[in-house]
Amino acid sequence: MDDALFEPIAWQEDSQPKPLLRDRRALVPGSVAFGPDIDGFQLYVTSAALAQMRTATAQTAPYETLGLLLGRTFRDARGTYTIVAHAVECAEREASPDHVTLSARQMAALRRRALIQYPAEDLVGWWHTHTTDSFYSRTDRQEQATWPDPHHVGILAFMQGKRELRVYRGREARPLAPSGGSAQQSRADREVTSRMPAAEALAQCARPAS
Ligand SMILES: [Zn+2]
Numbered sequence: 001m002d003d004a005l006f007e008p009i010a011w012q013e014d015s016q017p018k019p020l021l022r023d024r025r026a027l028v029p030g031s032v033a034f035g036p037d038i039d040g041f042q043l044y045v046t047s048a049a050l051a052q053m054r055t056a057t058a059q060t061a062p063y064e065t066l067g068l069l070l071g072r073t074f075r076d077a078r079g080t081y082t083i084v085a086h087a088v089e090c091a092e093r094e095a096s097p098d099h100v101t102l103s104a105r106q107m108a109a110l111r112r113r114a115l116i117q118y119p120a121e122d123l124v125g126w127w128h129t130h131t132t133d134s135f136y137s138r139t140d141r142q143e144q145a146t147w148p149d150p151h152h153v154g155i156l157a158f159m160q161g162k163r164e165l166r167v168y169r170g171r172e173a174r175p176l177a178p179s180g181g182s183a184q185q186s187r188a189d190r191e192v193t194s195r196m197p198a199a200e201a202l203a204q205c206a207r208p209a210s
Contacts, residue, residue, distance in 0.1 A: 022074040024081055031083070033179035041081030043153055043167055046071075049087045053157045054164075056089035058130050061159040064089050064100035066128035068114045070121040073151040082124050082151045090116045100128055100137075101140045127155035133163045136173055143203055144173040155201070 027044055035042035041189070056065055065099040073082045090110045094101045109158065114123065125147060128140070136144065136156065144154045153176075154168040167176040 002012075019073040019075040019080055019112065022077065023076045024074070027083070028168060032165075035081075035169075035179060036079070037174060037176060041169065041170070042079070042149065042175075042179065043084065044081060045084045045155070045165075046086075048085045052089075053094055053127060053155070054088040056067075056087070057157045057177065058076040060089075060129065062093070062097045062131065063095040064097065064129045065095060065133075066093060066100045066102060066111055066126065068123055069125040069127055070114055071124045072122050073124065080151060082153060084124060084153070084155070085121055086118050086129055088117060097131055100172045123149070125153040125155065127157060129157045129159055129160050132161045133158050133166075135166065135175075136168055141173050144168055145171045147171065155180065166201040 024042075024044070026042070030047035031044040032050065033044050049071075053067075054068060067087055067088055069084045071083040071085040073080060075081070087130050088110065090102055090106060092102075092106050092109070094103075111123065118143055126143065134156070136154070140156075141152070147154070148171070150170040154172065154173065156166040156168070158164055158166075168174065
């Protein structure tokens with residue numbers, strides 16, 4: 001018998017399905033947009049994912065934390081875009097105010113938990129925190145290079161300061177700027193640069209008295 005006939009090819013982890021067709025105008029208001037990149041690619045982060053990253057960032061400060069991004073990549077007349085619908089945070093980590101690492105076991109547990117929590121979404125990237133506005137480190141670029149799909153993204157979230165997020169895309173970690181454009185996007189951009197008071201307060205509580 002030829003066992004190869006029964007290989008679950010469609011389930012191989014590295015197989016990338018062609019993005020589904022969906023008009024981005026159906027996106028819920030409140031998503032924050034980044035891009036377009038030179039090929040038109042854009043990223044949309046929903047308010048739910050933003051809130052999850054803000055809460056986790058504030059609760060873990062002044063230590064860095066790391067998590068995974070869930071959502072899906074779609075295409076429409078304007079090109080390909082990824083929606084980050086949810087963000088999950090690791091339960092266990094090795095962290096300080098200027099680094100965070102996960103063991104292979106901790107990363108595997110995080111992936112499992114993310115897909116159990118959001119079974120109908122794909123892993124579309126990862127996120128982690130830095131104290132203040134800064135760029136990807138050499139280590140961050142190495143981690144980003146392990147994400148195989150050009151539509152996978154990495155998000156840097158900052159504990160303090162005016163800028164809240166930086167976004168990188170694909171193996172090469174190409175930076176994606178916040179989108180200008182429509183009034184709705186401008187409002188969303190303003191919202192993301194002015195932090196929620198609750199997150200600020202939580203971050204203050206989490207900082208040790210010196
Ligand atoms: Zn970093």
